Amino acid sequence: MNTRFRDTSEQDRPLLTRPKRWPWLLAGGAVIAAVLALTMGGRLRQALSTDAAVSTARLSIATVDYAPLTRDVAGEGRVVAAQSPTLFAQGAGTATLAVKAGDPVKQGQVLATIDSPELTNRLAQERSNVDALRADLARAEVEARQQAAALQSAFENARIDQQTAQNDLARQTQAFEAGATARMQVERAQDALAKATLALDQARDLRGLKTDSLKLDVQAKQSALARQQLLVAELQRQVAELNVRSPVDGQVGQLFIADRTNVARDARLLSVIDLSALEVQMQVAESFARELQPGMPGEISGNGQHWAGLVSSVSPEVVNGEVSARLRFDGRQPEQLRQNQRLSVRVLLDKRDKVLGVARGSFVDESGGSYAYVVRGGVAEKMAVKLGARSLDRVEVLSGLAAGDRVVISGSDNFKGADRVLMAD
Template sequence: ATAGKQADQASIDRQAADRDLERYQRGFDGGAVAQVDLARARDTLKKADIELQNAQREGGLKGEVAQLDARNKRLLADRQRAVVMEVQRQVDALTLRAPFDGQVGQVQAVQHTQLAANAPVLSVVDLSRFEVEIKVPESFARDLGIGMPAELTSGAGKPYPGEIGAVSPEVVNGEVTARIRFTAAQPEGLRQNQRLSARVLLGTRKNVLKVERGPFVEQSGGRYAYVMDGRTAIRRPVQLGLSSLGEVEIRSGLQPGDRVVVSGSDLFGDAQRVTISR
């Protein structure tokens, strides 16, 4: 602003000096003004020209300086905005966001402690998509398959339909882990780690020969059974089919009416005939 004001003042002084020179020139031509006064007026005009040029040059330099200063300040402001954005990004990165809506389950980190990268902090439970984990005896595991129908019951409530969603490929302590998911609306008020009763339908058979399930099913891989003939138990090869918790299907080796030793046959060893005394 000061440089512009000085340039305006120098321009006004130059115009005034130019008018004075014209007046002195007319007076000199009429013989009323001495030559020395005319020369002085010319010198004043030249001085005004120089001052105007210097004022304009100084104004230009100051303008360039102001533009450079404004550019530097814009760059500084941009840098500070970038710093703020980076800090905001770091703050946002500290906010944990689950990929789904749910409820906090277990908190695995202690307040005000430093955690390693990718360390677990807490678990989030999706209350709308519960699955039930079951342990299945190894003898039933070969019959399990994904998609098999199941039935889940909570306490004395009504049963809810489900299906096998996953089966573990390994056996641990004689058991196989499987997961059952609900195929319809799940019961209200379920909680994580809550116990439910599960029933899996491995298959359906009609008009089959069946006996009570007992330890003989696990003995010798279920290939033999002891059949009573009077007071003698005779070892007979059999072929088993589907089984439930209480019954097992007999595909071959037995006839309707046969009396089978379903428990205690482990005491017989591999004897072909055992006499039973009362």
């Protein structure tokens, strides 16, 4: 029996020798490094040449292009009456109201009455003066006719005396020529004729002067009567205005006094709202108000409806940085509107079809419109620009930018005024 001892020869196996890989890995790493160096070199150079780096996610970028530009002013307005006259007391006295706030009224309707004893008494006195002056005028006219008749009679008597003296001179002259009388009689007749002629001339002149004087006296009386009649007419007008009447058809707005109140002259009594002519008043920022002009087209909307409008007036006063502007309806006025109703208002300032511009953003206010950041090759470069007209969503570019340029319109405050900023993903 052969006895064999087991050894480890059966457990041993030859080990395979693996090829060395590290040279290949080294070569591959070198190739990758070279590729990365080529691709990242430009990026690295950009990063080194910029002043800062900002994430693109924090920015808004828009493209410069040609598009329509519509400039308008939009806001909220309220319906107001185009005419809302305030009525005042035309004299001092006790005011009695005939209407209440909110009552509908017609033009010419009496709204209040003022009892003014002082004014009514003065009217009665002046009327009495008119009667007195009318009597004086009538008396002056009668006296003028009497004196004119007396002057005419004196003139006729003087004319007759002159004719008599002339006839007597003729008889005396014939008698002297016939030798029946002395020359003295002829001379006496001549003297009598001269005296009669002088008396006639004086009567004629006196009649003319006195007639003119009488006419002036009558005219003075007539002028005094006319003046007094004008004064009475003015007082009658003031007394008639003590009945305060509505100047328009509408509605009583606000009462400034209570019924049976003693008021002074020119005191406010009440206001009347003309509901037949309504306008829409809106507040406009002072910067836009400079461009608003009466007659500009606008649009008024509310309750799902739209109406065309026109700017009717722009207030010359600035209050808290705003200006009041009013729009009237261009066409028939809607019937369903009410006083102080809120409506949306839009006023068209300018409209052009093809304008080089970019979307409006915070860069307009941040830079004051003097520069913008243009994105080129992953870098935002600060460029000097000149901006023009501005609307709510676009701004016109006058110089510094071209169509196709990409501009940072918001978020540029993160650049801190740097000239070049790297756009990091």
